[in-house]
Amino acid sequence: MEFMEVVKKRYACKKYDGAPIDPAQLDAVLEAGRLAPTAKDEQEHHVYVAESPEALAKVDQVTPCRYGAPAVLIVTGNAAKSFVYPGGQLNAGLEDAAIVATHMMLAATDAGLESVWVNNFNPAEVSKVFGLPEDETVLMLLDLGHAAAEGGAPLEKHTIRKPLDQLVTRL
């Protein structure tokens, strides 16, 4: 798919039909995350794949936002191991994870899947429930699947975006 077509086609899908996704589709999504850039090329993010009934039940424990998706990616960043900005105030841990997650979200569209970025969870709770390493912080969950015939379409707000002149200032 042409890039702008992918960007325009992607939307937050909030109801899935529950049908499993093809392993090749999942591989394409994960590969797009693997190829994402990170600060100083540190690559200290991690992606966890929840697909088993046990793992999906744990997802349902930590967020109301799985919406019946048959697969959910959990994306973490690692502040301790990532690039620290000069001045020492900021690090690129979650920034890197967000770039990886965005690559995967767009790759999902390209692979013929719907998705939604989810941050309605307590990161510490997700870490505990899945037993994630202590130095990782959960950035987001990415629901993946096929839209339900009813209720799986884009929300009305999806097409409403501010005009460029409100979002961009030419200096």
Ligand SMILES: Cc1cc2nc3c(=O)[nH]c(=O)nc-3n(C[C@H](O)[C@H](O)[C@H](O)COP(=O)(O)O)c2cc1C
């Ligand atoms: C950072 C971020 C966090 C989000 N968290 C949630 C969430 O927890 N639950 C949810 O249903 N949707 C969530 N969304 C989806 C947004 O509601 C949706 O992307 C937004 O309304 C725009 O709609 P569109 O993606 O269809 O264009 C999130 C999106 C982003 C970018």
